Amino acid sequence: MSAVNLTNVTVLDNPALFPSPFQFEISYECLTPLKDDLEWKLIYVGSAEDETYDQLLESVLVGPVNVGNYRFVLQAILFEPLFRFFKLDSFLFVT
Secondary structure, eight states: OOSEEEEEEEESSOSOOTTSOEEEEEEEEESSOBSSOEEEEEEEOSOSSOGGGOEEEEEEEEOOBOSEEEEEEEEEOOSSOGGGGSOHHHHHSOO
């Protein structure tokens, strides 16, 4: 049994312009009190075949977390254009 269950992820501002920040409303439930913070990461996968194209967009720590339901908005503002991290064939075709 897990201590934390992800209950919902909503993509906000969808559709959005290409340079707009990524925004997700994340809902989760905690079933037991946690002694450590939860770390949430937003990673852009630039290629399904090669992890070197992955880009960490945002990382946050949330805590302390007691038993209950929680919700927060995770936002990543893009400082560099993502297309610089694409493999060309991944950018043009479905991966």
